[in-house]
Amino acid sequence: MARTSLQCRECKKQYDTAFKYICDDCFGPLDVKYDFPTVTKDTFSNREQSYWRYFELLPIEDKSNIVSIDAGMTPLTKAENLGKKLGLNNLYIKNDSVNPTFSFKDRPAGVAISKAKEFGLSAVGCASTGNLASATAAHAAKGGFPCHVFAPSNIEMAKIAQALSYGANYVAVDGTYDDANRIAAQIGDSKGIGIVNINMRSHYVEGSKTLAYEVAEQLDWNVPDQLIVPVGSGAMLNAICKGFEELESISLLNDVSNMMHLRKIPKR
C-alpha cells in the first residue's frame, strides 16, 4: 500500500498519489499526506551523508527510484566571530552553498526528479533563472532524463551555464520569468513533462523540509530557538517549518518547549 496520498489544501479532497498538482474540484494546490512508518533517531544515525537518509519521511515509495547526487547533510557551522559581534552565544549557519550544484535547490529538485522516475515520466524540466536550473539539470543527467529549462531569453548566460554543462535544453522565452513559468506549465501539462516547480510541485516542495531535519539532527535532535531563513517565494520557509513540525509529530525531538517560537505561515 502506498505511504502517501494527495490532499487539496483548500477543500481537503483526497486523491491517490498521481502526476497531478491541482484539485479537480476547486483548483486548490495538492499537498502530500503521509502515513509515516515508525522511526527512531537510530533509524537515521548511520546512514548515507545525504538528505536521502530521511527516506521514510519523503514521498518516494520505492528506494530504487531515488535519483541522488549526494546533496544535503551540509555543514551546520557555529559562527563564533559573527555571534560575538551580534551578542549571540549559539549562532549557527547552515551552509547549503556546498551542495553539489551550490544551492539548497538540490533538495526539492532531487525529490521531484525521483518522483518523476517513480511516475515513469520521460522528460523533466523547470522554469528558473538560475539555481533551480542547475539543480534540475544535474539530477536529470544523473537520472537519464532529457531536461528542458524555461527561462527568459534575455537572461545572462552565466546563470544557466551550469545547467547547460549538464546537457539541459534551454528554452528561451521572449518575456519575463512569469511568462517562462506559464509556458513551462502549458508545455509540461500537454506533453507530460515533469516540470519540477510546477506540475511536480506537490512533491518538489517536500525536498526542502530536509534542511530542517538535518539542523535538528545536527543539534542532537533539538530545535533552534530562532531561525533566520531567506524568503524568496516563501516556499522554503514554509517547508522548513513543516519539517520541524513533522519531527515533533513523530516524537523525534528532545524538547519541544521552543516550538511555539516557530511562527506558522498563515493559511491563505
Next chain:
Amino acid sequence: MARTSLQCRECKKQYDTAFKYICDDCFGPLDVKYDFPTVTKDTFSNREQSYWRYFELLPIEDKSNIVSIDAGMTPLTKAENLGKKLGLNNLYIKNDSVNPTFSFKDRPAGVAISKAKEFGLSAVGCASTGNLASATAAHAAKGGFPCHVFAPSNIEMAKIAQALSYGANYVAVDGTYDDANRIAAQIGDSKGIGIVNINMRSHYVEGSKTLAYEVAEQLDWNVPDQLIVPVGSGAMLNAICKGFEELESISLLNDVSNMMHLRKIPKR
C-alpha cells in the same frame, strides 16, 4: 621531541622546525621531514570529516594549534555519464569546489595558518589573485589573526570580495601578481607576518597532499591507475604525488602495483 624537521631540497642541510623557508647556506627551499608515528587504516576511519583526520601525517606538533574550518573530505563522485562518453568504467571526480571557501586552497592555507599559530606569529597573509585570498582570510578569521592580502591594484573586486567579507586587509600593489608576491615576501620577512604561500611555504604545501590521502581512503585505500590534476604552479601536482608516496611508505595502501604509473616530478 618534535615530529618534524626542515631539510634543504638542494644541499640537504637539516634544521629544527622554525619560521624559515630558505636554506642559510645555499638559498634552496626547505621541505618538511617527518618522523611518522605508527598509524593504521583504523587510526583514521572514525575521525572528523575534514582533512585534519590525518593529523599524524601533517606538520603540526600540538592538536591545540589546529585552526580548522572543516575543510576537506570532499566527495569523490563516480562520473557515470562522463565516463561512458569517454569509454572509462571507473572515472571519479574529486569535488574540492565544495570546500568551505570553494577551492582546494583551504587545504594548504589551513595547515599554514595552524603552523603560524604554533610559531606564535601575530599576523598572516598571502599573495593571491583569488582563491588563496579567500582560504587564507577564512582561516585567519577563525584563528583570530589579522590577515593581509597582497594583490594587484587592478584586480576585479569580485575576486577578493570573499576575503574582504572575512575581514582581510587588501594591500593593493601597483603592479603584477609577481610584484605582489615580491612585496608580500619583503613585508612578511621584515614584519614577521606569516605569508602562507611564501615564508610559510614549507608547511603550506603539506596541506595539499591531504587530497591524495582522501582519494586513497575513499577508494578503500587503493590508488587510481591514472590521475588528472590541474596544473597551475605545479605545487598541487607535486603534493598529490607526495601524498600517495607517503601512504605507500607507511604501508597504508592495499596494492601498490600501479604506483609506477605516478610520474614523479623531475628534481630541479
